[in-house]
Amino acid sequence: MELCGFCAQTEKSEILHDISFTLSAGSTTLLTGANGAGKSTILRGIMGLGGLQYSGKILLDGKNISKLSIDERARSGIFMSFQEPVAIEGLSLIEALRSALEAKGEKLALSAVKVRISEALEKVGLSPFIASRELNHKLSGGEKKKCEIAQMLVLQPKLVLLDEIDSGLDAKSCKSISKILSNYQAETGATYLIVSHNLKILSELKVDQELIVEDGRIVKK
Amino acid sequence: MRLRDGLDDKIIDEISTLKGDPEWMRQFRHDCLKTYHELDFPKWGPDLSGLDLEHISNYVRSSSAMVSSWDEVPDDIRNSFEQLGIPESEKGDLAGVGAQYDSELVYHRVKEEASKRGVVYLGIEEAMKDPKYAEIFREHFMKLVPPSDHKFTALHGAVWSGGSFVHIPAGVSAEFPLQSYYRFNAPGAGQFEHTLIILEEGANLHFIEGCSAPKYNVANLHAGCVEIFVGKNASIKYSTVESWSKNMFNLNTKRAVVEEGGKIEWVTGSFGSQVSMLYPMAILKGRGASMEYSGVSLAGEGQDLDTGVKVLHQAPDTRSLINSKSISKSGGKNTFRSLVKVLNDAKNSRSFTDCASLMMDDQSHNYTIPVFDIREASASVAHEASVGKISEREIEYLCSRGMSEDTARGLIVRGFANDVSKQLPVEYAIEMNNYLKLSMEGNL
Numbered sequence: 001m002e003l004c005g006f007c008a009q010t011e012k013s014e015i016l017h018d019i020s021f022t023l024s025a026g027s028t029t030l031l032t033g034a035n036g037a038g039k040s041t042i043l044r045g046i047m048g049l050g051g052l053q054y055s056g057k058i059l060l061d062g063k064n065i066s067k068l069s070i071d072e073r074a075r076s077g078i079f080m081s082f083q084e085p086v087a088i089e090g091l092s093l094i095e096a097l098r099s100a101l102e103a104k105g106e107k108l109a110l111s112a113v114k115v116r117i118s119e120a121l122e123k124v125g126l127s128p129f130i131a132s133r134e135l136n137h138k139l140s141g142g143e144k145k146k147c148e149i150a151q152m153l154v155l156q157p158k159l160v161l162l163d164e165i166d167s168g169l170d171a172k173s174c175k176s177i178s179k180i181l182s183n184y185q186a187e188t189g190a191t192y193l194i195v196s197h198n199l200k201i202l203s204e205l206k207v208d209q210e211l212i213v214e215d216g217r218i219v220k221k
Numbered sequence: 222m223r224l225r226d227g228l229d230d231k232i233i234d235e236i237s238t239l240k241g242d243p244e245w246m247r248q249f250r251h252d253c254l255k256t257y258h259e260l261d262f263p264k265w266g267p268d269l270s271g272l273d274l275e276h277i278s279n280y281v282r283s284s285s286a287m288v289s290s291w292d293e294v295p296d297d298i299r300n301s302f303e304q305l306g307i308p309e310s311e312k313g314d315l316a317g318v319g320a321q322y323d324s325e326l327v328y329h330r331v332k333e334e335a336s337k338r339g340v341v342y343l344g345i346e347e348a349m350k351d352p353k354y355a356e357i358f359r360e361h362f363m364k365l366v367p368p369s370d371h372k373f374t375a376l377h378g379a380v381w382s383g384g385s386f387v388h389i390p391a392g393v394s395a396e397f398p399l400q401s402y403y404r405f406n407a408p409g410a411g412q413f414e415h416t417l418i419i420l421e422e423g424a425n426l427h428f429i430e431g432c433s434a435p436k437y438n439v440a441n442l443h444a445g446c447v448e449i450f451v452g453k454n455a456s457i458k459y460s461t462v463e464s465w466s467k468n469m470f471n472l473n474t475k476r477a478v479v480e481e482g483g484k485i486e487w488v489t490g491s492f493g494s495q496v497s498m499l500y501p502m503a504i505l506k507g508r509g510a511s512m513e514y515s516g517v518s519l520a521g522e523g524q525d526l527d528t529g530v531k532v533l534h535q536a537p538d539t540r541s542l543i544n545s546k547s548i549s550k551s552g553g554k555n556t557f558r559s560l561v562k563v564l565n566d567a568k569n570s571r572s573f574t575d576c577a578s579l580m581m582d583d584q585s586h587n588y589t590i591p592v593f594d595i596r597e598a599s600a601s602v603a604h605e606a607s608v609g610k611i612s613e614r615e616i617e618y619l620c621s622r623g624m625s626e627d628t629a630r631g632l633i634v635r636g637f638a639n640d641v642s643k644q645l646p647v648e649y650a651i652e653m654n655n656y657l658k659l660s661m662e663g664n665l
Contacts, residue, residue: 071620075623088615095636100624104623155622
């Protein structure tokens with residue numbers, strides 16, 4: 001993936017200025033910088049999330065996806081683990097992921113979806129029963145993050161944006177999630193763009209590139 | 222056949238003759254017509270000016286007589302029920318099925334096993350004329366919902382036709398649900414079915430009511446009436462999935478009286494009609510009687526759905542639980558109206574109302590009008606209400622998993638209504654979810 005002259009702005013001011021960098025396939029990139037520097041905004045911009053005006057190019061496998069909607073980007077293989085995953089009343093994780101898989105063209109029986117989700121939940125150290133419960137309801141901060149990774153394992157993306165995946169995770173969980181990410185990368189060749197203040201999440205990963213963000217600019221590669 | 226539009230004594234006589242009413246019923250119809258003329262349209266609620274009662278035919282009958290085999294139902298009528306999956310669902314877990322087409326029942330059958338246990342499920346006119354049930358019919362018919370209740374109950378009393386009669390003897394559990402389905406096919410006409418359910422002491426029943434109609438350019442009127450008598454320690458769940466077409470004025474009246482220790486559960490999904498005014502009521506007459514209401518209502522473009530529930534706590538230790546979910550989209554108007562009345566001496570009664578509204582856009586309207594009239598100091602009454610817009614964060618989150626915005630909105634709405642749809646048997650919950658999905662996609 002390549003970001004070329006990427007900018008983000010509100011009605012009043014520019015928040016990201018001329019961001020350009022490249023993530024080679026299968027690599028891991030760490031975005032660092034102070035709070036409010038614009039790290040999460042870069043991830044949100046790549047995913048196409050609302051609230052800001054974006055300009056510039058986002059090339060995924062050479063194709064400019066900057067005009068695509070959020071769901072089209074997701075179907076192109078981008079996955080974002082949210083800093084604060086939202087809870088949705090009355091909607092189970094199974095139903096949500098079944099619809100997500102269906103949108104990708106994988107029409108599966110409910111039982112097959114359930115098996116996949118249960119396996120993924122167990123892998124990240126969560127109870128498989130969470131699959132039938134309301135999405136992200138009554139989960140601790142750390143459990144929500146694990147649930148995000150379980151969703152990634154089910155949806156099998158090729159570009160993963162991890163926004164403070166380690167916040168709320170204890171040291172042991174951090175290490176185990178890091179291992180899961182490492183294995184997933186080895187199996188699928190996925191590319192990671194990680195925003196983190198806690199480097200424990202990187203314990204099992206090899207960081208290929210570190211980008212330092214300051215006041216909405218990449219100041220050091 | 223179709224009777225000419227409008228309403229006068231001559232038409233009442235024609236209906237009465239066609240239906241072979243006993244003399245008392247003919248007189249009852251005429252009395253109701255008189256009451257109807259004396260009463261005004263309601264001075265509150267949705268605009269009913271599009272309802273021109275002078276240009277509505279109050280009785281339309283297909284050429285088919287009521288039968289108890291689908292093979293004998295004429296092809297075109299059978300097809301419309303087959304499209305709704307009624308004959309198929311009858312093969313499954315239902316104790317009996319009734320199907321009404323316009324003003325008359327075309328099919329009614331109760332399974333032998335249920336019948337052997339004493340479950341009586343008849344076309345209502347059969348019950349009126351059968352010497353075995355004529356007396357019990359007369360004792361109960363329009364006693365709980367008197368014709369003078371409002372203009373449309375008076376109209377109902379005058380022109381009622383079709384519907385079901387259910388009698389469950391003491392101690393009998395119907396085990397499987399009974400289902401009546403109302404299909405309305407004639408343009409510019411009215412449907413006025415009457416459902417009378419009597420549960421003796423300790424009896425138990427799940428009754429399911431479904432309604433649908435194709436869309437015409439002229440107004441149709443549905444003014445049915447449901448009366449339920451719940452005996453001591455008896456219980457009933459009354460589920461409705463209503464998907465009337467968008468030219469329908471749905472002015473239905475439902476009421477239950479519950480004796481000591483008895484229970485009524487209303488489960489309602491309202492998706493169709495141009496205008497709805499529907500407020501099922503429970504009179505908690507005996508000590509420890511209870512009511513639960515779970516309703517979801519979705520109003521889209523051009524719809525004004527004014528729905529809710531009424532409960533009267535007359536006796537000590539009575540309980541009511543109200544859970545309403547209203548959704549409005551594309552300029553639709555949804556009003557939830559409830560009345561909780563606790564009479565003096567209904568000691569230690571408890572009531573809890575939770576009404577939540579979800580607005581899908583800035584053009585839609587949601588109103589919540591809960592009324593509490595509490596005359597007993599020891600009663601405990603609580604109320605929670607919330608009105609919110611659909612959350613952009615939730616939509617974005619689901620879209621980031623790959624589903625379209627429409628699918629995401631549909632899932633959020635289904636989730637919002639989930640605690641109501643899960644009250645229904647699974648196939649009806651699926652049907653309700655399908656209505657929500659189709660409505661959200663603008664296909665209804």
